[in-house]
Amino acid sequence: MKQKLIAKAQELRQHGFTTGEIADELNVSMDTARWLTLQKATEEKTEAPVDFAINWKSIGGNATRLSYVSGALSDMALSHGEVDTVVGIAVSGVPFATVMADFIEDMTGLDTSIAIFHPNKHRKDADSTDDEGTISTNFGSVEGKKVVIVDDVITSGKTAKEVIHTVKDLGGEPTCVVVLIDKAGLSEIEGIPVESLIKVSRL
Numbered sequence: 001m002k003q004k005l006i007a008k009a010q011e012l013r014q015h016g017f018t019t020g021e022i023a024d025e026l027n028v029s030m031d032t033a034r035w036l037t038l039q040k041a042t043e044e045k046t047e048a049p050v051d052f053a054i055n056w057k058s059i060g061g062n063a064t065r066l067s068y069v070s071g072a073l074s075d076m077a078l079s080h081g082e083v084d085t086v087v088g089i090a091v092s093g094v095p096f097a098t099v100m101a102d103f104i105e106d107m108t109g110l111d112t113s114i115a116i117f118h119p120n121k122h123r124k125d126a127d128s129t130d131d132e133g134t135i136s137t138n139f140g141s142v143e144g145k146k147v148v149i150v151d152d153v154i155t156s157g158k159t160a161k162e163v164i165h166t167v168k169d170l171g172g173e174p175t176c177v178v179v180l181i182d183k184a185g186l187s188e189i190e191g192i193p194v195e196s197l198i199k200v201s202r203l
């Protein structure tokens with residue numbers, strides 16, 4: 001597996017991907033991406049950072065399974081109170097947000113909207129990694145709403161932090177962040193609770 005990741009990282013580098021883009025593509029941290037690109041494919045000289053790639057295609061490739069998982073995420077989200085809007089982080093958080101809004105509406109009997117967050121790193125013209133992303137205007141709004149944020153994976157927590165700032169800047173109230181897998185083992189980000197189906201902790 002490690003050799004495959006090294007080969008993939010080096011292939012991406014040859015195609016001009018930056019370290020950040022390789023990290024995103026392989027769902028690993030920046031440190032791991034950098035380490036992978038520096039290895040010789042057949043020889044390991046240094047210890048790898050503690051990290052791993054996530055493949056949740058068995059869920060993402062099947063609408064029924066995705067729906068079941070979204071039900072579980074909705075249940076966790078509702079443990080933090082009412083929800084007006086579910087914000088999905090593009091790209092992978094979007095299908096979960098869509099199904100979750102439906103679940104939450106059924107579970108509470110209250111109108112529940114979806115909104116889509118585009119991280120700054122996805123912008124082609126991003127000139128600074130410090131800039132924040134945007135909430136799409138084609139979906140629901142977050143202003144004055146109790147907002148749940150959903151994504152597939154937390155690696156460093158940077159993206160979730162970016163959404164929290166954006167939602168607050170737009171006058172929304174983030175109540176929690178829910179994800180399939182939290183690789184950082186966080187209990188909160190910027191004071192907002194993090195819920196995950198699977199939380200990773202170092203032994």
Ligand SMILES: O=P(O)(O)OC[C@H]1O[C@H](OP(=O)(O)OP(=O)(O)O)[C@H](O)[C@@H]1O
Pocket residue numbers: 023024025027089090091092093121151152153154155156157158159160
């Ligand atoms: O916690 P962080 O270090 O910020 O990393 C986590 C983010 O990285 C991945 O997104 P990616 O940009 O790969 O987009 P994707 O949803 O299309 O996979 C993942 O889906 C999260 O949004």
